[in-house]
Amino acid sequence: MESLGEIKSRIEAAVFGAKIEIMQNGSPSQQHSLLIDNEHAVAVARFLRVDPALYLDFCSNVTGVDWLDRVVKKTTKVKKIVDGQEKEVVETSEEKIPGYLEAVYHLYSITHKHGPVIIRMRTSDRADGTHLPSLTPVWRSAEFQEREIFDLYGIRFGGHPDLRRILMWDEFENYPMRKDYHEPDDYEWEPTPHDDVMEKAKVHYPPRPEMDGAEKITSQP
Amino acid sequence: MSAVVETIEAMERPPLSMGSRLEGELLEVSMGPQHPSTHGVFRMNVALDGEIVRKLKPVFGYLHRNHEKIGENTSYLGSMPYTDRLDYFCSMTNNWAYALSVEKLAGIEVPERAEYLRVILAELTRLQNHASLLGFLLSDMGAWGTPLMYAFREREKILDLFESLAGSRMMCDYMRFGGCRVDASEEWLAGAQQIVDRFPKFLDEFEELILGNEIVIGRTQNVGKLSAELAVNAGITGPMLRACGVNYDIRKIDCYGFYPRFKFRIPLGEHGDTYDRLMMRALEMRESVEILKQAFAQIAPGPIVNPKVKVRAFRPPVGEAYGRIEGPKGELGFYLISDGAPNPYRYRVRPPSFINLTVLEDLCLGHTVADVMVILGSIDIVMGEVDR
DSSP: OOOHHHHHHHHHHHSTTOOEEEEOOOSTTOOOEEEEOSTTHHHHHHHHHHOTTTOOOEEEEEEEEEEOOEEEEEEEEEEEEETTEEEEEEEEEEEEEOOEEEEEEEEEETTTTEEEEEEEEEOSOSSSOOEEEOOTTTOTTHHHHHHHHHHHTOOEEETOTTOOOSSSOTTOOSOTTSTTOOOOSOTTOOOOHHHHHHHHHHHHSOOOOOOSSGGGTTTOO | OHHHHHHHHHHHSOOTTHHHHHTTOOEEEEEOSSOGGGSSSOEEEEEEETTEEEEEEEEOOTTOOOHHHHHHTSOTGGGHHHHTTTSTTOHHHHHHHHHHHHHHHHTOOOOHHHHHHHHHHHHHHHHHHHHHHHHHHHHHHTOOSHHHHHHHHHHHHHHHHHHHHHSOSSOOOOEETTEESSOOOHHHHHHHHHHHHHHHHHHHHHHHHHTTOHHHHHHHTTSSOOOHHHHHHTTOOTHHHHTTTOOOOHHHHTOOTTGGGSOOOOOOOSSOSHHHHHHHHHHHHHHHHHHHHHHHHHOOOOOSBOTTSOSTTOOOOSEEEEEEEEETTEEEEEEEEEOSSSSOSEEEEEOHHHHHGGGHHHHHTTSBHHHHHHHHHHHOOOHHHHTO
16 A cells, blocks of 8 residues: 555645645554545545545544643753853743544555555534534444544534434433543432422421430530 | 114224324334343334334444443553453453554564464354354244254353353453463363364254254345445445455454464355355354364464563553454454553444444345344344443
8 A cells, every 4th residue: 555645645636725634653553644624524535435546445443532632841941141141041831732622534445455544633622613524425334433423522523414422312411531521420310300399398398396306416516 | 783783883994093004104113122132232213114114223322331431541451351341252352352452552572372372262252153143143033942052052162161261251351462361271272172173063063954944044035135335335344244245354454363374265145135144154163163273283382471561550652553353243443542651542442243233224124023133133233342
């Protein structure tokens, strides 16, 4: 299979205006990936699927990744004049990297028996801009997996035929795979008629008169 | 007299609502999750026209425990026993897929004997998975008891082997990063070889009993046909893909483990119907037996674990890796992202039976309710893996 650089230049030649970036992977697996821009994602995916040399007809794995807002501290040595003398001073600067959600697709070719080509898309942020184009029209295997990402990460895939929660129940409100998710103390709790009845009863009946104090033994000093 | 006649007439007159129903009003039925032939807690919402399925929506999540989140909060090794619970029929192959991914992530070599042991255990797993699947499938068709017990008799022998090696029948927790946990003794290998040598006899008997059976043929041929294009596009893997005639076996493609050292064939189907999927399992078992025979002949003494791998404070370098194997149900993959910490930043399972369910609706449309159960059985799902 051709190298990622060649694939990148061929995509850019075929899809007008597509911005592709090669993401390096430092692990021994050496599985580098292509970051594609959301606007041209479907066109790029179509190209990868149809191009006779690549023909990535099998989308194996689709998954989401949550990257939180990060603060990267950088220390730089700067030469400054302090008290008339030139000295090296260590300055720390903080750089804020806004968080985003990522969808990662692992593509293989069953016809040519090569792969994986890994493509990824990023949302603009983690709150309101969690929209990505769906690649289900290109590879149907993404159907349930994109639903799962929507369910667990909250990425809204535009153009998905049936975007509903899949593993969690429909009334569930949060996105449990996000890194800042805190699980509730009690999943089962919900306001029941019983609680309302209790509240009404409290208003309706006067509080129980105090007994002779036997029940207060433990609270006595 | 006349009054009696009038009442009979009134009774025989069809109720007013019948008219529209006869014209094909759809009836929505919820099949499962508590049904023996849904293989666990799987539910399908089915719209029926009489007995014919017109619409089918699978409903998941009854066994969801957010396996991936738990994996992200546990150390790398801590997830190993938890992978057993994914597809609880095939804990050995789950272990292998996970170990393979971590080995890719951290660049770990595996000693020769451990690779052979892995192949042996994975193929034994394939044998018992396929055997019990055939039993379950026939049970779904109404061949109640006997075929399942025949299959379980063979499965039991293999599970006994697992127990004597790993200490547990189903939750084996056997693989480690860079090797295996315990070595197999010569007696164990001899015992395993004996069971494998006798396995073709069971297959002959089983195939004669079942695969030529008129009822089985009638219930499976031309039922749930899957085209090769749809199968590839929908990410179907494993025996279900090969039943459509697509020659794609990760053992041959990725050449992981020591599979290139073994001579074996890939059985392929022609029609992609339920009968082909059933046959695929029977034929794959024969090839697994061939692989096992070669593995028993080739395995040599040696170390079973790479001594360079840290057991405590195991931290793979920063990066990501996707490793996959040909599990008995299809492509089982693990996608891991490491940020240098002792637990993975992202831990993802690519469950084959979950993705194989993508085409369930396409397979079932136009068939009867009874066929849905057969088609579902031939997809081979385990809810521990589907819902995770």
